[in-house]
Structure formats: structure tokens, C-alpha cells
Amino acid sequence: MTSSFYQGQEKYFVSVDCFCIGFKDSRLYVLIAKRKFEPLIGEDSLMGGFVRPDESVDAAASRVLSEYTGIEDVYMEQVGTYGEVERDLADRVISIAYYALIDIESFNEELCLVHNTRWVEINQVGKLVFDHNKILKDTISILEKRATSSPVMFNLLPEKFTLPQLQSLYETIYSTTFDKRNFRKKILDMNILDKKEDKDKSASKRGAFYYTFDTEKYNLFLQKGGHFSL
């Protein structure tokens, strides 16, 4: 029996903790949950759960996200593993943290009631349990780095979005403002977006053209030696 090779080694609880990030009204929000079990039941925390024997760690993260939000198939990325001996009050738990980027518009607010979660502006998050505040800090830091060099942030927008929306997103992430013309030139020159024929008229009377992100074009852009940066 091969499984005896590692006998004598200790085993540990392994959990996943998940940040769900959304963008609305020029603000970044994170979905905060009330802890579902002891210790510290009812306190603010990330969405978390234990890894099950029949699923990979990545799969566990997807499952936990789905359990708390009903959302499937979203962009997720590992932030890191948190393994201090005493990080959990009750017992030693090694936790792998993830963040998920979702289109907040397609998120059903009623699910917040069901799962006891709420959206909190990312810079206004209060005390969370254990080391979750540190995880949040690390996540924001990674997010900012990713934003500069890869188009993952598009996951925060609906599939069809407008350039003013996109600009607003990046202005929020970088806490700055951009010149409209320069921003448009930069993004359009990459030739990774498709312009649609219809407009979004929710924000102005004239309406702004919709665009979609074109993965094929983006791959071409990379092959030609292009580097995404905004």
C-alpha cells in the first residue's frame, strides 16, 4: 500500500479563502461574509471553506465562491498561502487565498441575503477575523500589479462595455484621472477591442458605443510582441 510512505508526517486542515471583487459607480467593492461556523461565528470574514478530499484546491475555491454567490465560471487567481501556526484561533489551518473578479451588474443582490454577505467598498473594510485583513492588503497589492500589465480587469465589466466605463475603472484602480483622448488612443491602438454598433444610453443622452474584448486579437497582439499596459 503506497499510502504508508508518509506515515509519521503530520496532517493539517486546509481551507480556501476567497475575495470577490466588483466594480460599481466608480468604486471597487469586495464581498464580505459573516463567518458561518465557530469560532468567531457571525464575524466579518472572507468567504471560506475547507478543501474536500475529492477536489483540487483550485476547485475548492470555485466551489466556495459558488456556494456563497451562486456564480460559476469566473476569473480567479491565487493570491498566496497563509500558513502561520497560530493564524486560526481554533486549530491549525493552512489557507490558500484567491480573488475573483466578477461583473457586479450580473450579480443578484438577493443572494446577499441568503448567504449573509454584503458589498463593502474595498478601502473601507473594517476588522476581519484572523489574518484576513492582511490577505486583503496583499490582494489589493497584487490586483494593482496585475492591472498594469494584463487585461484581467476587464472581468469586472460586463461583456459589452463602453470606453468611458473602462476609463473609469482604471482611474479607480490607480486612484488617478486620465485624459480622455490619450486613454482612448492607447487602448484603441492596441487593437484588442471590437467596436459594436449599438450604444449604452444609460449614462448620457448621446450614448457611448459598446466595445467587447477580443481574445483572439489580444493573442495576436501578444504574438507581435505587444505588452498590455494602461
Add this chain to the structure above:
Amino acid sequence: MTSSFYQGQEKYFVSVDCFCIGFKDSRLYVLIAKRKFEPLIGEDSLMGGFVRPDESVDAAASRVLSEYTGIEDVYMEQVGTYGEVERDLADRVISIAYYALIDIESFNEELCLVHNTRWVEINQVGKLVFDHNKILKDTISILEKRATSSPVMFNLLPEKFTLPQLQSLYETIYSTTFDKRNFRKKILDMNILDKKEDKDKSASKRGAFYYTFDTEKYNLFLQKGGHFSL
């Protein structure tokens, strides 16, 4: 007893796997080990070990590195966590991967004999056990990203290094060549190095001035809004 909260949850073996990277003769090398225990004992693999109850995961990585190389206090960074159900042959093991950057000159080659390790050029590594080849691939990818935006690669050089050495290092990492004058201007303009008065005469008759990386100056540079890039 608080530790009963999580009863009913599964526990897992948790290991750390560590890449040790060095730079010599214009080449990047990685320290490959012979696996010390079954299954696949004697096969090529990363330096690995199980996390112990009394140490954090990060501490386990440092310990494993030290056990295999005798080196303490080096730069280490988490690559990611590998948690596929069947990734290990014998039993489910969740592994957190790290890379370490060391000054290969200060590494005692005799330790390779003791611990059954050897330096392999990073692009010539053969088949490793389990998913270690994937871990290597991910590590190289992270390394390249880090190199562009932070001065961590200085850890691959001795404390006192020359500009030709530094240039050679970056040329190797990026698989390219730089113009000497442009490279010097760029790095010196950041004002993050200290020029020493003595020279390294091992590579030329004239000798090249030694420099050291100045952490204080680098912090100042960052505070002034500077962004490291080479």
C-alpha cells in the same frame, strides 16, 4: 476545547517545495535534488519536505532550503500552491512552492555531494517527479515578471558586484543584449547603487569598479515615485 470546531473536516499532508536559483558564467542554474524518500526515491525533483506542526509554512521552506544547502537568510518568495488531488503518487499532498535566489559564489559545492544535489542550467532541466516541471515553468514565468519591476535579482549576485556582471545577469534573464552605455545610464540614473573604490580584476586586466545595492537609496527612489525597471 476549541479544537473540536473543525472535527469532521479532512486533514492533508502539506509539503513545501523549493527552487534554488543561482547565476554563473552568464547562465541561470537551478539546484536539482535526488528525492530522499519513497515513492520515486532517487528521482530528480525539487528540494522538498513536510511542514512540521511547530513551524509556519514559510519557516518550513526556509528550513528545507537550509537542510539541503546549509544556506540561511536568503531571499525567498512563494510561487504558488499546488493542490491537484492526484499530484503525488503515494497520497494526497498539497504543496506550497517557493523559489530562493542565492549568490552561487558563496555556495559550497561540497554540499552538493552531501545532499545529493546538483546545479542544472535552468532551460536544460529534464523530467522531474510529479508536477515539478510545471512548478519550474511557473517559477521561471514569475521570475521574469519580478525581474522587470523589482530589484530582487540582485540577490543572485555577490554583495559587491560590477556593472558588467549586472548587465550580463539581466541579459541572461531576458535572453537579449543591451547597449553598455544605455544600460549604465539607466541603472546609475536611478541612484540606487553605491560605487566602491576597489575593482574586480578577475574578468579583465583593467578591472571593473565594484558597486553595492543601497536599500536606503532604493526606498528614497520609490518614495519619489520612481519605478525600477531594467
Add this chain to the structure above:
DNA sequence: GCAAAAGTGTTAGGTGTACACCCATGA
């Protein structure tokens, strides 16, 4: 004295940045 690597400035072209006006539309 010569081979071999270290060190040094200038210029042209491209990239990023600043900037102001017209357009389309619903109310």
C-alpha cells in the same frame, strides 16, 4: 605593444502628455 574588457556622450526618432472644441440627444 597588443589584446581584452571597462568606461564614456550625443543625436534622432518615437512615445507619452498636455490641451480645447464640436457632436448627438433627451428633456
Add this chain to the structure above:
DNA sequence: TCATGGGTGTACACCTAACACTTTTGC
């Protein structure tokens, strides 16, 4: 018709990239 946000082009400053010769010294 007017208020609101969407859309467009140019000029200048800065930065990047290309380029060649002199210096030092051990042999």
C-alpha cells in the same frame, strides 16, 4: 434650446535606442 456626457487631432517635451572611440593594464 440647452445641458450633459461622448467623441476627436495636434504640438511639444521627454525618454529610449542607436552608435564608436579611448582607457587601462597584464602579458
